[in-house]
Amino acid sequence: MKILQMNDISKQFFGVTVLDHVSFDVEEGEVHALLGENGAGKSTLMNILGGVHQRDGGSVEFCGKAMENISVKSAGEAGIAFVHQELNVINDLKVYENLFLNQEILGKLRHLNKKEMIRQAQELFTRLGVDIDPNEMVGNLETSRKQLLEIAKALHAEAKLFILDEPTTALNNEEIEHMFGIVRRLKAEGKSFIFISHKMPEIFALADRYTILRNGKFISAGNISEASPEGITKQMVGEGYVNQEVYESRPLGEPILEMENLSGPGFHDVSLSVRQGEVLGFTGLKGAGSSDLMQAIFGVTSISGGTLKVWGKPAVSGTIHKAMKNKIAMLAANRKENSVIPEMTLIENTYIAEHCLSNRHQHIHKKQELGKYDRLKQLLNIKAESPNDLIVSLSGGNQQKVILGRWLNTEAEILLLDNPTQGIDVGAKAEIYKLIQDLAKQGKTIIVNTLEIPEIQKVADRCVVFYHGSIQDVLEREEITEAKVMLLATNAAAVQAEQG
């Protein structure tokens, strides 16, 4: 019997179609994997089901009843539980208090009946096979336990359908196994699950059926037992990506950045040699370690093992200033939090890193700065009126160009670009990739970390794929295809070998 039937769901945001007549159904007592790349429409579909967004068209039927005007509250009452990536538990309360939040059991004198709540919590955990003390403070629980607590909370609220949005990103293998055990147990009780994940081994270990979305459209659905990781990956990515050619092959120089068994927070045993003038693509799922490695090279975090050589000399770990002296620059991910200085002007934002290179010559020569700013503005094609405008008055793409200008201004030779096209429009993206190619021609060494493989295909000489903190494989330019990178990034190859 179908517990959920979503038909012809459509949704537009600001005139952009994000869901185009998508149909999706879940059987009672199954784990259904919802698959697709970032931006495929999975989250929007789930947010419509969970009452966060309202659909523009189509119908939703849950447990045989049509659902109109779904709100977060009505979805919860109907028995749909959304277990979010960011946990919604309250750290400063005890486990049982979290469990019974807003549904406290009261005694005769309308006081809290703690004993009864603790007893019921214990009962629930026994049923789940979870070892959590109801009297423990939630803040003291590990992430995996918190996640299980959320599931228990939903179970207590008598949920029938659980939406698990990338539930394993913060868990280790053992914890993942434990969690999957619980999901299977609940499945046997007749509960249903929608499972969103990018990791092929997990999908093949847990799911019964799958549905694939791409660019807001339904692509296919079927049984996992009849599918292959490669087939699924191909359908997720699609064929025929058209792009304008900017890549030019050019002679590369000596190794400029050498890593040997390098380990640090978020990555381990990385060995890699980057040559002067090379453009290297880094990719991997969120938390795979590529961004962490960049931060360690730039001195934001400290190296815990192995060696890092810059210009042939061992680098001092854990100081950004030393890295900058070594002519390394890093364009950080999450522009708003990590790069933009909102109360400062364009020219100030352009110069703030340059000011840190040397503490001598404290005086700022305004005319000199203006001249250099103008050249950078022209080079980067920044659309702005006055250098004294605040940076926040610009669009995202132009802000990013200013930040890029900040680093070019330090005369850095090694540029680490962490997700440089995040949240910027297509035009600015193209300009940034053209610029990367131009800089490489001038002999700059550039590493681009991005989840978007077409971007790597555009500019990179090689592509390094990360999985679980270490390098899965290094692909030469000719070998870089979306399907291949996805296979490596999700470790689907390992599953295939197992099935093989």
Added chain:
Amino acid sequence: MKETNKGATFVKEVWHKYNFILIFLAIFAVFLIINGGATTMTTVMNIPRHSTVIGIIALGMGLIILTGDIDLSVGSQLALVGGLTVMVFNSTNSILTALVFAIFMGVVLGLINGILVGLVKMPAFIVTLATMLMFRSIAQTVMNNHNWTIYQLDASLSQWKPLWVIGNSSVLRVPILVLILIGVVAVMTYLSTSTKFGKKVYAIGSNERAAQLSGINVSLSRVMVFVIAGVLIGIASFLYVANVGSVDPATSGKSYELYAIAGVVIGGISMSGGKGRILGIVFGSMSFTIIDKVINALGMNPLINDTIKGAILLLAIAVQMLPIITQKLRKAKNT
């Protein structure tokens, strides 16, 4: 339509940038009206003269607030540095030694605060709350051990008179204190607007994470800011001693942290850091001094003083927030 819009944005911009001067001028006008014919060059000059000590302290406070921190210990620092400076002068009979010592002591106290805030990374509010208690108590203890009731300059010394001159006389009818204030303001304005260090201070207050990832040594910069504030407190303490001739640890510099913060805020510097101009602080501090004079001139009960100062502070904040408040009201109307 467009023209009026342009005019409106121009007015808004001027208002946004210079409201500290407008607030000052408004209070100054009240002062002139009340004083009427009794207004002389001296009464006008007394405004910056009596703002010198608190103004210089507020400049240091402003720098600290620009990084997003706060210093509650400035008043106690004045009492301790001032008291010890009196002792040094009395035993050396040297103005220069007293000045150098005052600045040195300011730096030491600033370092204590700065290291705890910047390097140990304790919250500035708590650190300076603790040192506020400690510094004043040390000043009182040292005094008590000598069986003094206040720290008093020895008027029999040969250098006493020149020191008094620095604190109390004028050159071409401009008090020496005011000349020094102008000099300090000029240096601090230059530091905050035209040096790399100044830009770093703003960057830290605006977005600390981005500042750090731009290569700024945030911890060290924080220490430096407290040290510079210490230098300013050293200068202010020296001038206080030269002006008053004595330091009473029980009352000297009492509530100065609050007046300094108020001066900074009226001067248009954001309490969350990263925004505002050093020049505003002087006007903010002078606005408060005028209130004292107005109350004096009106012959009001001096106990009402802080009520009026508090009200002016609230008014100043309300005025600065006017654009945001009207925006919110408009939004509320539309929905």
